[in-house]
Amino acid sequence: xxxxxxxxxxxxxxxxxxxxxxxxxxxxxxxxxxxxxxxxxxxxxxxxxxxxxxxxxxxxxxxxxxxxxxxxxxxxxxxxxxxxxxxxxxxxxxxxxxxxxxxxxxxxxxxxxxxxxxxxxxxxxxxxxxxxxxxxxxxxxxxxxxxxxxxxxxxxxxxxxxxxxxxxxxxxxxxxxxxxxxxxxxxxxxxxxxxxxxxxxxxxxx
Amino acid sequence: xxxxxxxxxxxxxxxxxxxxxxxxxxxxxxxxxxxxxxxxxxxxxxxxxxxxxxxxxxxxxxxxxxxxxxxxxxxxxxxxxxxxxxxxxxxxxxxxxxxxxxxxxxxxxxxxxxxxxxxxxxxxxxxxxxxxxxxxxxxxxxxxxxxxxxxxxxxxxxxxxxxxxxxxxxxxxxxxxxxxxxxxxxxxxxxxxxxxxxxxxxxxxxxxxxxxxxxxxxxxxxxxxxxxxxxxxxxxxxxxxxxxxxxxxxxxxxxxxxxxxxxxxxxxxxxxxxxxxxxxxxxxxxxxxxxxxxxxxxxxxxxxxxxx
Numbered sequence: 222x223x224x225x226x227x228x229x230x231x232x233x234x235x236x237x238x239x240x241x242x243x244x245x246x247x248x249x250x251x252x253x254x255x256x257x258x259x260x261x262x263x264x265x266x267x268x269x270x271x272x273x274x275x276x277x278x279x280x281x282x283x284x285x286x287x288x289x290x291x292x293x294x295x296x297x298x299x300x301x302x303x304x305x306x307x308x309x310x311x312x313x314x315x316x317x318x319x320x321x322x323x324x325x326x327x328x329x330x331x332x333x334x335x336x337x338x339x340x341x342x343x344x345x346x347x348x349x350x351x352x353x354x355x356x357x358x359x360x361x362x363x364x365x366x367x368x369x370x371x372x373x374x375x376x377x378x379x380x381x382x383x384x385x386x387x388x389x390x391x392x393x394x395x396x397x398x399x400x401x402x403x404x405x406x407x408x409x410x411x412x413x414x415x416x417x418x419x420x421x422x423x424x425x426x427x
Numbered sequence: 428x429x430x431x432x433x434x435x436x437x438x439x440x441x442x443x444x445x446x447x448x449x450x451x452x453x454x455x456x457x458x459x460x461x462x463x464x465x466x467x468x469x470x471x472x473x474x475x476x477x478x479x480x481x482x483x484x485x486x487x488x489x490x491x492x493x494x495x496x497x498x499x500x501x502x503x504x505x506x507x508x509x510x511x512x513x514x515x516x517x518x519x520x521x522x523x524x525x526x527x528x529x530x531x532x533x534x535x536x537x538x539x540x541x542x543x544x545x546x547x548x549x550x551x552x553x554x555x556x557x558x559x560x561x562x563x564x565x566x567x568x569x570x571x572x573x574x575x576x577x578x579x580x581x582x583x584x585x586x587x588x589x590x591x592x593x594x595x596x597x598x599x600x601x602x603x604x605x606x607x608x609x610x611x612x613x614x615x616x617x618x619x620x621x622x623x624x625x626x627x628x629x630x631x632x633x634x635x636x637x638x639x640x641x642x643x644x645x646x647x648x649x650x651x652x653x654x655x656x657x658x659x660x661x662x663x664x665x666x667x668x669x670x671x672x673x674x675x676x677x678x679x680x681x682x683x684x685x686x687x688x689x690x691x692x693x694x695x696x697x698x699x700x701x702x703x704x705x706x707x708x709x710x711x712x713x714x715x716x717x718x719x720x721x722x723x724x725x726x727x728x729x730x731x732x733x734x735x
Contacts, residue, residue, distance in 0.1 A: 314725050317732050317733060340733070
């Protein structure tokens with residue numbers, strides 16, 4: 222869980238798209254390890270399918286797609302943020318404190334033994350949402366949405382709210398389709414606007 | 428046995444520090460496809476400077492004359508007051524984290540005063556820049572040490588390095604964040620990239636070198652030596668508070684020898700990291716440095732926030 226949290230802070234700080242996709246791959250790999258740990262605890266053999274699908278889609282395919290896009294459109298640097306770095310980190314600190322506060326104790330205390338991990342997962346959810354809001358680049362926003370999904374998966378696993386294998390496979394398949402659509406959208410946006418910065422998309426073109 | 432260990436503790440930092448500077452320079456030279464000077468060159472430089480006459484400005488007051496001795500003495504005291512290779516020494520008098528932070532601040536204070544004392548323009552702006560960075564780095568420095576202090580439940584640095592709480596995976600994240608914050612402070616306080624370039628005397632960028640520009644001979648040797656000592660002190664704090672493995676827990680000669688060997692390896696790893704970092708990144712503009720120091724402070728605040 223620590224790795225997920227650290228990669229999220231890193232995603233906020235990094236300015237290079239390639240490094241951001243690597244950070245996302247590391248974050249997804251941490252999710253695979255969490256799922257693997259869950260598999261060893263539950264012993265559900267079908268969880269293998271979920272773990273394998275997560276590994277292929279989130280750790281391998283998604284970063285490959287994004288790197289291809291970066292190379293294709295020469296998107297070395299991500300667009301800037303709305304807030305400057307110190308202010309951004311202050312907000313991250315506040316979000317972390319809020320997630321660890323007593324206000325969220327009923328939520329993070331679902332399983333008292335995992336309270337620390339659940340607080341971290343909740344912090345990660347908040348920080349992912351902030352990443353989506355704060356970044357001007359579409360790639361960073363997409364990585365924010367995918368990080369949000371990773372954080373939710375981590376929260377669910379530690380809260381013991383895992384759903385059936387079929388449903389989990391369905392969700393991963395859904396994410397795979399979403400990544401393809403996002404990839405196509407980004408290509409179209411770049412073709413139309415010549416940039417991935419959403420502030421340069423004020424005027425719609427034909 | 429204890430007296431011998433205390434003597435080693437006292438002389439370790441000044442003995443090893445010139446080697447660290449030489450090692451970093453050698454690695455940087457290798458990374459730039461240069462042969463580079465010997466790793467023992469800083470010892471030769473100190474020897475040479477200690478045998479040279481000095482020129483002192485007629486405007487210089489007692490501050491300029493005594494500052495090198497105060498700054499050097501501060502690094503020796505701090506070097507003896509922090510855990511280097513043994514945690515059982517438990518120096519209760521000066522081993523507290525706040526004592527260490529503010530004793531180091533005394534050195535910085537006199538360094539800034541000495542820079543301004545001769546009335547030179549270079550010294551003035553060097554001191555101004557140094558105090559700006561020191562003031563901003565202080566919060567991050569205290570908070571990073573406070574993180575490990577909160578985890579260990581004590582502010583004594585020897586007890587922190589000797590506590591086995593770091594093996595607990597629960598503290599992996601706060602310690603990682605605090606270490607990231609401390610690393611930024613290490614670079615700021617020891618005048619390394621991206622804060623300062625210790626290899627040049629370029630007036631637009633220099634900070635530490637600007638303050639000691641008026642010094643020559645023996646006093647310059649002390650200033651350079653103190654600067655190298657400070658580097659080892661910060662490396663020792665990083666190595667023994669955030670990665671406290673291999674540190675001697677008992678006064679047996681075997682444990683102490685292993686502790687010294689592991690500590691030397693840790694120092695070399697940190698020097699290698701600093702050299703690699705300095706070869707990979709450029710010096711930041713001065714007005715971007717507060718942002719970096721703020722990042723350090725906030726990372727440490729987050730680390731404290733997630734300690735359960």
